[in-house]
Amino acid sequence: MTQFLSFIGDNIQTFLHFTAFANLTVGHLVMIAIGLIFIYLAIAKEFEPMLLVPIGFGILVGNIAFVPGFKIGVYEAGSVLNYLYFGVIQGLYPPLIFLGIGAMTDFSALISNPKLVLIGAAAQLGIFGAYALSLQLGYSPTEAGAIAIIGGADGPTAIFLSSKLAPDLMGAIAISAYSYMALVPVIQPPIMKLLTTKKERLIRMKPPRAVSKKEKIIFAITGMLLTTFIVPSGIPLLGMLFFGNLLKESGVTKRLADTAKGPLIDIVTILIGLTVGASTQATTFLTWKSVGIFALGAGSFVIATFGGVLFVKFLNLFLKEGNKINPLIGNSGVSAVPDSARVSQVVGLQYDKTNHLLMHAMGPNVAGVIGSAVAAGILLSFLM
Template sequence: MNKKLIASLLISFLCMFSINAFASSTTHENVKVEEVKHEYKAKTLNELVESFYRTTGINSFLNPSDDVMTSEAHAEDARPMTTFEQTFGRLIMFTVCFVLFYLAIAKGFEPLLLLPIAFGGLLANIPLAGIGGENGMLGIIYNMGIANGFFPLLIFMGVGAMTDFTPLLANPKAALLGGAAQFGIFGSLVGAVAIGFDLQSASAISIIGGADGPTSIFIANRLAPELLGAIAVAAYSYMALVPVIQPPIMKALTSEAERRIKMPKLRKVHKLEKLFLPILILMMAIILLPESTPLIGAFAFGNFLKQSGVVERLSDTMQNSLINIVTIFLGLGVGSKLAADKFLVLDTLGIMVIGLLAFSAGTAAGVIMAKVMNKVSSEDNQINPLIGAAGVSAVPMAARVVSKVGQEYDKSNVLLMHAMGPNVAGVIGSAVAAGVLLSIF
């Protein structure tokens, strides 16, 4: 009985002590709150309205100096923003984003790429919000997977799982077309040096010539991280605009008779050939160009799992869920670099021009190589020169464009599978070119 009484008294004492301590703490906090409240200065109705107005986008456009975006949105590589960039610059970028919306929705130009990029650009140019800043949504996405080169590897893994090597194995000559189209990469390297970029920066810029977004991000992250945003925007813009850029070049370099050429049916490829090819490509990269193995390794891994036929769930995830999720984040992250203070500068505009010329040169080189190969091919084994344009790395966009242009002149002429050969070779070729540049510089 005495033990129970003693225990009850101890419990009562502890409860009273806890209550007193809590009350003391609360009182102390209340004093602090009162002190804070005491420091607050009452405002008139006019001052409240003015305070609200200063946080609106209207004030930000009319009085750019009040925009906190200038100090926190792009702290890492920001420079002083001029009045033009903050007002008219944003309006120009809004217009650019709406044009991209139009191309994606009304014209159907690669909406999977253009819509996330354009929407990211729209968000990046919203005043005051700081969405594109280091701690904003777009900034977090950019640092999470683009700045460190992680998203490109996941994209390559998904592309590998989606790729069918059958056209390339059935017609190995198509690899020459993929190689010829890489002329744009080395042409843009010379062009970038000519206008004042150093060799490392020029090497990073040059990959745009292959229209390979993931590889462009990967090599820029290693050689010229300060240009990463501009290079990513240029590379993905030209990837998405393949249906606009390539057809005029293809038509200018070929005759109507050449566009009507029907290619012989591809031979049947054994499953073991498709299974061993990604391993062979990876081993060659390891031996000759280890610098390219992150990209080629991710690509080979995705393709090997697909060709094995025993992990359909993993292959399906890489082809669909994984690549779709990464594409959303990648598009928004790239779009964050469409902010006026980053895009409307001479370096970025110069990179865009170099990229356009290089991509055009790569397309032309592929078509010309196909015409040359026709000269040494037999009459019953002719090559439609249009498929040379698919040698750039924009897979499968370039192959679809080739097929569409070919059917404009002969609806029965199906070039898609033939064009996939150089298209796949172009993906590997751009990764190899990146490895060469990384190993040198």
């Protein structure tokens, strides 16, 4: 009987040793709290729920403390999460997301007013500003390049570039990029109001002209050729973006376009969100480098917004009355589509309830998507 009780006791002790309670650390609790905050923001505040719910839940999954060796964690070879994470570390998921983005994007506003592409380019100042700051703070050139792309407010691009340049920092970079994308409605309005006058906020822009189907098809093809000839290293993102757009605009591949912008992008979003969240295991994620990445990400996002708004003000110096651009659309140069364009609309309506800026803001917004992918290609070309 005594031997039996001892056997039972040993088994219970062994069982308890393998529970998450026995292996829990303060770091795990911190990350679980962050995951719960993400889920709260997604559900209660509706901040990017399609992204923050999978990421927040992934953070919870990744921070259930366990004893290594059972092929459970995202970093353990042979585990289910590790197989799913393969698409992140090899840069497979971001191009598929860009394919879906291309299939759901209408470039009409940009085609009808080509100078708006300059605003999207100006907003990429945040990327190169963050790159310089990262170097000054002691990050290596490859780490600085991966961190800098956060300024583009483009989660898939951030994941793609960090998977190539700084895989060990990918979790922190991805979480930072998606966090600031979700916080666009909070971060950008104060900056936009600070940098503009009441008169500038009331500027009315000419309605965009109608764009023909032929123009859209030509844009998809020439846009791909032009950008990839300049930055061949951006082919995985830019090629898929314009391919998706061609599927949409050609009018003869509706089923393919619907698949790309529907089931495909939804599945990839689930996988990328869950696995990126799971990669934030406290034992590998909670470092001073991660904290620095969040600070630099915030700085790059602010610089990008400053760059877009101030560039419109500068551009207006050379434009005649009636052709001037409302600087409130300058913020939409960051590629958080369509959230930053909606911010332009919301802030504009606060000052004139009949001045709708959304269609105008979509021009620099989609230009920002192209711009961030081009910037990623540039960084990749001289840092690899």
